[in-house]
Amino acid sequence: MSTSSVVRAAARFGVCAAAAGLVTVGMSAPAVAASDTLWIQAPYESVLPKAADGGQGPATTLGLGLYHDNADYTVTDGRLTVxxxxxxxxxxxxxxxxxAPTGTTAVCSIPEVPTNSxxxxxxxxxxxxxxxxDVTGKITYQATATTTMGGELRSPEGFETTVRIASGPDLVLTGPAPxxxxxxxxxxxxxxxxxxxGNExxxxxxxxxxxxxGLRLxxxxxxxxxxxxxEGAIKPVTKVDCAFxxxxxxxxxxxxxQPLQATVASYALNERIDIGVAPSGGEDISPGDNGTVAGIEAVNTADFAVRGARVSGAAGETVQAALTFRNRGPAWIANLGSGDPVGHIDFIVPKGATVTGVPxxxxxxxxxxxxxxxxTGAPRYVCDLPIWVAEKQTVTFPFQLRIDTVIARSTGEVTLKPPYGDGFAFDPIAANNTAKLVLNPAV
Structure with a gap:
């Protein structure tokens, strides 16, 4: 299985199931407040089990809410009309x-509106x-709130939840806290x-x-x-299938x-167990709540380091120059949930040279x-590391450079950067995250 397939598999029950349960409809902001927008949190769809003959079906809870974009403003007095x-x-x-209901409509009070869902x-x-x-119905929503930027925020139109009646089992999974x-x-x-x-x-x-x-069950x-x-000798994920x-x-x-236990390995750091359940021999009428992620964060570090090169050549000659990344451990690092590279190598090409071969x-x-x-020929390159690297693993990026003009000690910068933000929180030694590629150091 490819690395990207591993990510999709690992996210199948955790990330995807969570996303299926709750969505935000993305629309353009209304003209009332161009610098902030009031959003409604509501499920796109809810499937309810059919009621028993002569009675009602089991209750399902819909989690609703309001949030806004701009943290520079305080938004209060949220009023969600359902x-x-x-x-x-x-x-x-x-x-x-x-x-507060009136007939088939209610106004729900949210005194303080956060910036997160x-x-x-x-x-x-x-x-x-x-x-x-298979009978369906709809719940529709509107919302207003007061903002310190002046005036009133009003949500965009079009937020709604489709409710459908079905028959079958509905397994709901409750997992551990991180x-x-x-x-x-x-x-x-x-x-x-x-x-x-469910009703069956x-x-x-x-x-x-x-x-x-990093975990052993x-x-x-x-x-x-x-x-x-x-792929390869080291497997980033183990899939466990159980049939009861x-x-x-x-x-x-x-x-x-019997209770499940996870033993934390010496190379563990940010570990996870994606858990999913399904009824045997049939479909779950509402599978959006069939998955969760158990996050386990170990106390550990991983020393990332990058090494440049020193190469020489005459004018017109093409030379090989390898940029090398190494995870010196002791922890492995993996972004299996997001699928992001664990980092990037940012390489500024030395003056007097042209890149003719790109890794x-x-x-x-x-x-x-x-x-x-x-x-080819760019003055700068960004190289993606894999989405996971084992402890002591090395990744090499071999560049080919044509020396156009011999410049003594012409130096290119090599910098290791995270996929987002600044610095690696788990890396105890930041000094070895930079290096140099030097052409003709002895001239």
Whole structure:
């Protein structure tokens, strides 16, 4: 499996499932406030299990909220208007305490509006008695708030949630909270539980785990098989497939036969276990809540270092110059969730030389760092490191340079940079993150 495939696999249940559960509709900002925008947080779709004959279906909670863009302003007095008239005959609603209903509409109060997505309104919905399978309805939203920039913020139009009635099991996974400050060698419990919120039993449970290499799982049941994933001798992820024949009735729960434990390796740092569940022999009517990520952060460091080169040649001659990255450990570093490179090598070409051979994963830039049209001949290059590097791993970028003019000790800068921001928080020695490529050092 390719490295990118590993990332997609590892994110299958954690990142993707979280994204499926909650989305923000992206639209252009209204003219009321060009420097800030009021956004509504709401699920794009909610699937409700059909009600039992003569009764109501189990309740599902919709997490709603408001947030805005510009942290330079304070936004208060948020008023989220929720219109459920489109659910008539489809679903019934239970309003929380911070919502004031009038008929099929309610205004929900959010005293302080944050700049990050957050749940401030928990709306309970359940299938109405007699609602048929595949019947749909809509909830629509509008919002206003007061801002210190002056005046009122008003949300863009078009926020809505589609509600659909279905029949089948609905497994809901609850996983562990993130764990920080764990010493290498320690054992960490990884508890999770599953509840069937559907209206039909799950005829067995499939559990899938994607475990990063800094963790070893202990306590796996005999129903589980493990498969390392990745190319080469070192596998960044292990996939664990488990099949249990437990029948989980509506309202019932499932847990593993024995508690799961993760032992933290000496080279661990930012580790994760992506956990996913599914009913056996059938589909989950609402799979958006079937996955989670158990994050385990170890106390460790990784010393990143870069080495340049010293090469000589006559005018018109082409020379080889290799830029070398090394993770000196003790921890490995991986961005399996985001898929970002662990870092970049920024290389400014020495004067008097032209790059005629460019390594894979390197692209040209202008001297100011803007995009450069073409492959060879750029005055600057940025080279992407892999999305994960093992402890003690070396990555080399071999450049070919034609010496146009012999300039004594012509020097190019080589700088190791993170994918975002400044510096590597895990790197204890920043001094070896820069180096030089020197042409004709002895002239």
């Amino acid at each position: 219109d459920v008239s489109g659910l008539t005959g489809v679903a019934d609603v239970t309003w929380p305490a911070n919502c 957050a749940t401030q309104v928990q709306l309970q919905v359940r299938a109405a008695a007699g609602a048929d399978i 764990v920080e400050g764990v010493m290498p060698g320690a054992s960490v419990p990884v508890p999770f539980s599953v509840v069937n919120n 039993p799950a005829q067995g449970v499939q559990v899938t785990l994607y475990v990063t290499r 202990d306590g796996l049941a005999p129903q589980c098989t493990s498969t390392p994933i990745g 024949d437990d029948v989980v009735q509506p309202g019932g729960s499932f847990t593993l036969p 894979e994963n390197c692209s040209g830039r202008t001297l100011q760092g803007d995009w450069y049209e073409g492959t």
